[in-house]
Amino acid sequence: MKYEASFEKIRRFFEEKKRMPTYREIRDGILHIASMKQTKQFVDKLVEDGLLDRDPNGRLLPTRNFFGVRKLGYVEAGFPSPAEEELLDTMTLDDWLIGNREATFMLEVKGESMRDAGIRPGDTALVERGKEPKNDDIVIACVDGKWTMKYYRKDSRGVSLIPANPAFKTIWPKEELRIEAIVTAVIRKY
Amino acid sequence: MKYEASFEKIRRFFEEKKRMPTYREIRDGILHIASMKQTKQFVDKLVEDGLLDRDPNGRLLPTRNFFGVRKLGYVEAGFPSPAEEELLDTMTLDDWLIGNREATFMLEVKGESMRDAGIRPGDTALVERGKEPKNDDIVIACVDGKWTMKYYRKDSRGVSLIPANPAFKTIWPKEELRIEAIVTAVIRKY
DNA sequence: AGTATAAGGGAACAGATGTTCCCTCGTCAA
DNA sequence: TTGACGAGGGAACATCTGTTCCCTTATACT
Numbered sequence: 001m002k003y004e005a006s007f008e009k010i011r012r013f014f015e016e017k018k019r020m021p022t023y024r025e026i027r028d029g030i031l032h033i034a035s036m037k038q039t040k041q042f043v044d045k046l047v048e049d050g051l052l053d054r055d056p057n058g059r060l061l062p063t064r065n066f067f068g069v070r071k072l073g074y075v076e077a078g079f080p081s082p083a084e085e086e087l088l089d090t091m092t093l094d095d096w097l098i099g100n101r102e103a104t105f106m107l108e109v110k111g112e113s114m115r116d117a118g119i120r121p122g123d124t125a126l127v128e129r130g131k132e133p134k135n136d137d138i139v140i141a142c143v144d145g146k147w148t149m150k151y152y153r154k155d156s157r158g159v160s161l162i163p164a165n166p167a168f169k170t171i172w173p174k175e176e177l178r179i180e181a182i183v184t185a186v187i188r189k190y
Numbered sequence: 191m192k193y194e195a196s197f198e199k200i201r202r203f204f205e206e207k208k209r210m211p212t213y214r215e216i217r218d219g220i221l222h223i224a225s226m227k228q229t230k231q232f233v234d235k236l237v238e239d240g241l242l243d244r245d246p247n248g249r250l251l252p253t254r255n256f257f258g259v260r261k262l263g264y265v266e267a268g269f270p271s272p273a274e275e276e277l278l279d280t281m282t283l284d285d286w287l288i289g290n291r292e293a294t295f296m297l298e299v300k301g302e303s304m305r306d307a308g309i310r311p312g313d314t315a316l317v318e319r320g321k322e323p324k325n326d327d328i329v330i331a332c333v334d335g336k337w338t339m340k341y342y343r344k345d346s347r348g349v350s351l352i353p354a355n356p357a358f359k360t361i362w363p364k365e366e367l368r369i370e371a372i373v374t375a376v377i378r379k380y
Numbered sequence: 381a382g383t384a385t386a387a388g389g390g391a392a393c394a395g396a397t398g399t400t401c402c403c404t405c406g407t408c409a410a
Numbered sequence: 411t412t413g414a415c416g417a418g419g420g421a422a423c424a425t426c427t428g429t430t431c432c433c434t435t436a437t438a439c440t
Contacts, residue, residue, distance in 0.1 A: 023427070023429090024426090024427075036428090040430095043428095054428095
């Protein structure tokens with residue numbers, strides 16, 4: 001069994017069971033050998049290479065390699081060679097996109113009012129509640145009982161909600177305005 | 191110590207240490223009591239409520255509540271009341287967006303050539319290598335030594351790469367064309 | 381062939397951990 | 411006051427688990 005493939009099996013194990021395997025599980029289910037000694041040698045090498053971490057008690061812990069996606073540079077740069085590929089930074093989408101998990105929600109976008117901001121129907125917005133909006137933030141607001149997504153602007157004339165589409169009108173709230181959340185990211189899945 | 195707050199502490203513990211706490215760690219570090227019996231009762235209740243899972247050996251496992259973001263409906267629907275909030279489905283961005291982790295990479299977008307598809311400079315594209323492109327997929331291609339992101343189209347006249355911006359021209363590859371990856375998602379972070 | 385070296389197998393050990401059990405103490409009703 | 415009951419504390423136990431040690435087997439070299 002190859003080194004890389006065995007590590008991948010451990011990653012899968014964690015993905016399924018949400019915990020790391022024990023030495024004996026690695027021995028029987030992954031390396032398919034009978035020797036504890038060699039299992040330890042194999043694990044030691046993985047730890048040394050930074051692919052695995054250890055508890056104070058010796059128990060295994062997942063590393064960044066267990067989560068997330070490898071990050072490349074720009075489109076123009078293209079893909080690195082397989083040799084360089086190992087050096088790539090990995091990054092979890094959740095950690096990257098979510099600041100305060102308690103306050104963050106996913107919300108599906110309907111309507112064309114933010115089209116020119118590159119936000120289109122069917123996109124998923126990540127929104128965070130409880131943050132103070134700044135000018136030009138995209139916000140989820142409840143205006144006179146209706147929910148919308150717009151640019152937020154506050155100036156000497158008061159608060160206005162500005163669409164990113166000339167076919168829609170800027171809203172000047174008459175009675176009630178609650179900024180319920182701020183859009184922190186927009187995701188389009190193909 | 192309140193029930194909810196204690197659960198949140200356990201979630202934090204997992205977020206930091208990448209493993210679940212033991213009963214004794216919950217007793218000393220979270221509940222701040224001395225009784226194993228009550229610690230077990232507390233954990234039993236969490237397991238019963240589906241907030242925690244257990245190993246065949248009794249060890250604790252994280253549930254879906256430990257990962258991801260809560261998913262709402264549409265913008266128009268607004269936010270649910272705190273009472274309903276508990277019912278929301280949670281979903282990890284990684285699981286949602288990444289099919290094949292081995293083959294998926296993050297790539298930053300430069301240039302305006304896909305502007306009308308709502309993809310703009312600074313956006314992050316999630317791309318997957320090794321998949322066969324279909325018509326109208328957005329692909330990362332290497333044409334005559336240059337890397338670009340374009341719509342893919344194959345018809346009787348051959349393969350063409352079509353920009354989503356009238357200011358750019360459709361590319362008819364002359365010599366070399368390698369479709370290196372297919373764009374599976376686009377993320378814009380504010 | 382004979383010997384030395386390494387690899388493989390597996391038992392043994394110490395510490396950690398979920399679970400159970402027992403004792404103590406306070407509260408409340410009769 | 412007394413007895414019952416439940417909560418809290420903590421010891422005890424069986425199992426699990428990383429680690430080490432020793433013995434056997436294979437391999438390489440002289």
